[in-house]
Amino acid sequence: MTAFKTLGQFIIERQKDFPYAKGELSRLLRDIGIAAKIVNREINKAGLVDILGDAGSSNIQGESQKKLDIYANEQFIAALRSGGECCIVVSEENDEYLVIDSDISNEANYVVALDPLDGSSNIDVNVGVGTIFSIYRRKSDTGKHSTNEDVLQLGTEQVAAGYVIYGSSTMLVYTTGKGVNGFTLDPSIGEFCLSHPNMTVPAAGTIYSINEGNYIHFPDGVKKYIKYCQVEDPDTNRPYTSRYTGSMVADIHRTLIKGGIFIYPPTTGAKKGKLRLIYECNPMAYIIEQAGGKASDGYKRIMEIEVRELHQRSSIFIGSMDMVLKAEEFMSSFS
Numbered sequence: 466m467t468a469f470k471t472l473g474q475f476i477i478e479r480q481k482d483f484p485y486a487k488g489e490l491s492r493l494l495r496d497i498g499i500a501a502k503i504v505n506r507e508i509n510k511a512g513l514v515d516i517l518g519d520a521g522s523s524n525i526q527g528e529s530q531k532k533l534d535i536y537a538n539e540q541f542i543a544a545l546r547s548g549g550e551c552c553i554v555v556s557e558e559n560d561e562y563l564v565i566d567s568d569i570s571n572e573a574n575y576v577v578a579l580d581p582l583d584g585s586s587n588i589d590v591n592v593g594v595g596t597i598f599s600i601y602r603r604k605s606d607t608g609k610h611s612t613n614e615d616v617l618q619l620g621t622e623q624v625a626a627g628y629v630i631y632g633s634s635t636m637l638v639y640t641t642g643k644g645v646n647g648f649t650l651d652p653s654i655g656e657f658c659l660s661h662p663n664m665t666v667p668a669a670g671t672i673y674s675i676n677e678g679n680y681i682h683f684p685d686g687v688k689k690y691i692k693y694c695q696v697e698d699p700d701t702n703r704p705y706t707s708r709y710t711g712s713m714v715a716d717i718h719r720t721l722i723k724g725g726i727f728i729y730p731p732t733t734g735a736k737k738g739k740l741r742l743i744y745e746c747n748p749m750a751y752i753i754e755q756a757g758g759k760a761s762d763g764y765k766r767i768m769e770i771e772v773r774e775l776h777q778r779s780s781i782f783i784g785s786m787d788m789v790l791k792a793e794e795f796m797s798s799f800s
């Protein structure tokens with residue numbers, strides 16, 4: 466009996482969790498794991514090979530794409546295409562949704578939304594970056610052309626969500642609606658191994674995570690909450706600590722493990738917030754809720770926000786239950 470459990474073994478073991486399990490979702494998760502290992506290999510060489518810096522192109526978000534944004538996007542799409550379980554890919558790096566048009570994929574039942582590389586601005590300075598994924602069952606009939614109804618689904622329709630963090634070690638964390646489990650890549654065997662079973666967010670935390678450089682543009686409720694975090698009150702362990710990396714995956718991963726709250730509120734530059742609903746906010750909301758935390762836009766549950774367009778943005782308040790509830794109090798009292 467090996468002392469460890471690989472991602473593949475765990476996925477197969479948990480397959481009985483799905484009523485309609487025919488192994489398709491298991492194979493899809495395996496395909497994502499393979500792409501993560503390939504991207505991880507390239508990130509670990511970054512600096513030694515010509516994979517850093519700008520690609521010289523920009524995406525629909527108006528961001529200049531990094532070479533690694535494009536490389537990661539290509540690797541995940543290639544793995545999904547060859548795996549045959551995915552019929553559509555929504556990606557931060559693709560203007561429109563991508564129909565995986567092949568005879569095997571036309572019968573595929575799953576839609577995958579991807580942020581292939583999150584925290585791109587940090588790549589060149591070696592700060593943790595990640596990949597975020599969200600999985601839905603297709604709504605359109607199999608074999609028929611995939612449609613908007615397949616890609617603009619409510620966050621509550623997700624069947625799985627996860628992220629990879631390429632940091633001091635590389636981890637894959639995911640949920641299929643039965644809790645959250647974390648796997649650490651063991652490079653010596655090239656396998657993700659179960660290292661963080663049943664991850665839960667501490668209900669109370671002492672870390673707040675927000676880009677205070679935008680302070681003057683924040684709504685009053687956010688300003689008042691930040692001041693609340695900074696007030697001396699030993700009974701409630703304040704002042705809290707401030708931590709912000711500029712990579713959503715790294716900030717959320719810390720929040721999941723240590724507790725805390727991550728906030729990306731509206732700013733004058735991003736009136737609806739900066740983070741994208743389909744491939745950043747919804748998957749992270751699913752994971753954090755499954756771990757016992759909370760995720761809203763300051764007022765409304767993230768996963769119940771109507772999805773109207775592919776690259777729709779949302780504010781996000783996510784993390785420890787008590788901290789998000791307190792921040793929402795300030796939002797409803799002052800904004």
Ligand code: AHG
Nearest residue numbers: 580582583584585586676711712713
């Ligand atoms: P991406 O690299 O996928 O475009 O995402 C970047 C996001 C997210 O990772 C992070 O939380 C946020 O941008 C940081 O934004 P600011 O630099 O405006 O704080």
Ligand code: MN
Nearest residue numbers: 526528557585
């Ligand atoms: Mn980007």
Ligand code: MN
Nearest residue numbers: 580583584745
């Ligand atoms: Mn991102």
Ligand code: MN
Nearest residue numbers: 557580582583
């Ligand atoms: Mn990205």
